[in-house]
Amino acid sequence: MPEGHSVHRIARQFAKNFVGHRVTASSPQGRFAAGAALLDGHTMVEAKAVGKQMFLRFDDDRWLRVHLGMYGAWDFAGDISTDATIRSASGRMGQTNQRGTDPTDDEGTDLDDVAGEDSVSSIGAPRRSRFRMAESESAGAEYETWPPEPVGQVRVRLLTDTAVADLRGPTACEVLDPPQVEAVLAKLGPDPLVDDLDEGERRFVETASRKPTPIGLLLMDQSVVSGIGNVYRAELLFRARLDPHTPGRAVPADVLRELWRDWVHLLDIGVRTGQMLTIDDLTGEALAQAMANRADRHWVYKREGLPCRICGTNIVLEEMGARKLYWCPTDQV
Structure with missing residues (x-):
């Protein structure tokens, strides 16, 4: 989706x-x-x-x-x-540029996204x-x-x-x-690209902190926060080192605030580059590989059975909310 x-x-x-x-x-x-x-x-x-x-x-x-x-x-x-706000280089919409370490630099070289994810090939x-x-x-x-x-x-x-x-x-x-x-619109949760960021953060934290529902389901609930799907859910939870099964009301408010701010950060990258790039601070060849292939772009998504990039524990795949959930049972506790 x-x-x-x-x-x-x-x-x-x-x-x-x-x-x-x-x-x-x-x-x-x-x-x-x-x-x-x-x-x-x-x-x-x-x-x-x-x-x-x-x-x-x-x-x-x-x-x-x-x-x-x-x-x-x-x-x-x-x-x-x-759209001028969607980076373009060498005649490709969403082309993410690789000459520098920032994936939104203005100059770069062509890359092909072999995974077919929302991509540079356009x-x-x-x-x-x-x-x-x-x-x-x-x-x-x-x-x-x-x-x-x-x-x-x-x-x-x-x-x-x-x-x-x-x-x-x-x-x-x-x-x-x-x-x-x-x-x-009244039924939708805040969207960082539509709502005032402070007000959106307040709404998200206030809503999520009242719910007994697992945070892994709340992030996919469009009435709680808008736009997050299966990829961003898995990656946001890993980046927060948060157990997907934790009830929303048991997640500390400061962690919920950081989840919202990380969603602001990742959504901005996604819109500007066309890539769901969720590993930060990549440079050089590592960045080029990540922008060309989804397998090098994410922490846990679609990495079931592979070792966690941080601790080495195998990434787990389970079903949550009728969707596949990827997470690390060691780092996300």
């Missing part, structure tokens, strides 16, 4: 290439025909993400709400220019090509006709004179009015 950084990157893509443009909306698959008819011919005026949900506002004050869920993805094509800007944005960003084939034919089961197509976005497989895709949007 796409985590918060991916959805923010998609929203920025819409803000850069669709906001201010009249949109032709359709449903090639047919399942969203009525909703598309409501949006067709209107100008997109705003694009924003909150946690794992994205909201596109049109000039008649209707909103398109999209939650990608487990299988959803947006495919873009056209004369696409990347698009030139601008050029006529297809590319996908979900949990991974991947380049596609060039095309010759405009607009390109829809590929697969496209729930909704948003088309301008120069760009097209095709949505496949979302969990939620609906047209809402402003009160309905507010009702959705």
Whole structure:
């Protein structure tokens, strides 16, 4: 499932290439025909993400709400220019640059992410090509006709004179009015890229500290904190050396505050680079390897049975909240 950084990157893509443009909306698959008819011919005026949900506002004050869920993805094509706030080098969106030790330096060399994670392998800007944005960003084939034919089961197509976005497989895709949007937002926990950081921290700590629920479940509860998915959950808990089974109300307030601040830190890296890079202070070849391959990017995620990078104990895999949880039974106690 796409985590918060991916959805923010998609929203920025819409803000850069669709906001201010009249949109032709359709449903090639047919399942969203009525909703598309409501949006067709209107100008997109705003694009924003909150946690794992994205909201596109049109000039008649209707909103398109999209939650990608487990299988959803947006495919873009056209004369696409990347958001300037998403680092670009050598014609790739999300390219993380390697000349220095900071993964957001302005100059660098090309790397390929062989794991396919929300990644450096994407698009030139601008050029006529297809590319996908979900949990991974991947380049596609060039095309010759405009607009390109829809590929697969496209729930909704948003088309301008120069760009097209095709949505496949979302969990939620609906047209809402402003009160309905507010009702959705009211159920979501704080998002570091949307809410005031101090207020967001206060809300997170206050909510989590009242719950008997294990902290490993609370971090995935979008009403407690927005945007954290399976990868960030495992990595945040390891970085805090926190047992995933600890009830929220048993976690010291200062540890909860540090969890929130670490989420602010990791989300910022994810949005700017397109990578869920959770190991700090990597330099040189180690940094290059981490940015090229997920296996070198994380402390515990997908490392079951492998020795902990700190203590050598084998990383454990279990199920928590119907999702896979990775953790170290020695360091996280």
